[in-house]
Amino acid sequence: MVLRIGHRHYRDHRISTHCGLVARVLGASGIIYSGEKDEALLGSIEKITARWGGPFGCRYDPAWKKFVKKWKADGGKVIHLTMYGLRVQDKIEEIKNDSSDLLIIVGGEKVPWDAYELADWNIAVTNQPHSEIAALAIILEKINDSALETVFDGARIRIEPCKKGKKYIGIKMPRKNGDAIL
Amino acid sequence: MVLRIGHRHYRDHRISTHCGLVARVLGASGIIYSGEKDEALLGSIEKITARWGGPFGCRYDPAWKKFVKKWKADGGKVIHLTMYGLRVQDKIEEIKNDSSDLLIIVGGEKVPWDAYELADWNIAVTNQPHSEIAALAIILEKINDSALETVFDGARIRIEPCKKGKKYIGIKMPRKNGDAIL
Helix, strand or coil: CEEEEEECCCCCHHHHHHHHHHHHHCCCCEEEEEECCCHHHHHHHHHHHHHHCECCEEEECCCHHHHHHHHHHCCCEEEEEEEEEEEHHHHHHHHHHCCCCEEEEECCCCCCHHHHHHCCEEEECCCCCCCHHHHHHHHHHHHCCCHHHCCCECCCEEECCCCCCCCEEECCEECCCCCEEC | CEEEEEECCCCCHHHHHHHHHHHHHCCCCEEEEEECCCHHHHHHHHHHHHHHCECCEEEECCCHHHHHHHHHHCCCEEEEEEEEEEEHHHHHHHHHHCCCCEEEEECCCCCCHHHHHHCCEEEECCCCCCCHHHHHHHHHHHHCCCHHHCCCECCCEEECCCCCCCCEEECCEECCCCCEEC
16 A cells, blocks of 8 residues: 655646556555645546556545555554665565555645654665655565566556557446446 | 657647656666646756756757667667557566667657657557556666666765655765865
């Protein structure tokens, strides 16, 4: 599960959308957005999941600290991605050897101190400024060896890998009235 | 080297900035932006390189096709990142075994057909919609085993990895007048 905190409605729309899509595509079970409520953002992610498959959860929760505390109380562990943290390459084995459910916190411009405090691991994907989207992608792929092979159920469409060009494959699915979508 | 095509001045500012920062941090030699000219974008990348170290080149080139053709004429090869391409996990060994200089093309919303035609490899980091930033990060890390260990010269500042909190280290550098910066 991924938790994106500090979302700002207009300024962060695309960055937060990318975080959600990356979480989905690399095998996270869902994303929770905190900060400013943004229905269009939730809608973008839900639309992709409806079309390209899931399962992938997506919701807004203004009370992210409460959510993190409950996650931990239920036995889960928490990674906070920060350029100030310990190097991912030094901690990845420890993280992979832990069987707890993982929550990955992805911060925005200004991250409250609580995120550092609540985290079991403050992890840096390089100690350099770059991109929370890239950091999330790299850690998800390192945690889950088969992240790139994630299978999506209920897709209405998929792509056939192709040397040059674009090959879509529509997937016929029964509708409630018995007709096929696509 | 990374080539970001189809940049749009306002709409893509943050996404294109993230592409540049990810290219730098994961060991690419530089980034070339095409599409709309955006001095602020170039300035953001140059500022980071001046402060956090390099070498990392960054420039604008409206004639991206000409640049790609010259790259190939000089013996370089070209990867085009596209969700329609062949799976990165299936082609990465072939790419790594090729000793040519690599140019990675990162597209925007609408990618001209020439990008598919000019590429030696059209590569998908999953055949699902997500993020060009994440795709770039994952392929750079797969191409270069020591991408996360990239060393930056001439940095004025660096971060000491830290279990909890923030540790900056200023690096004293001789100025032309003999004083130290920081």
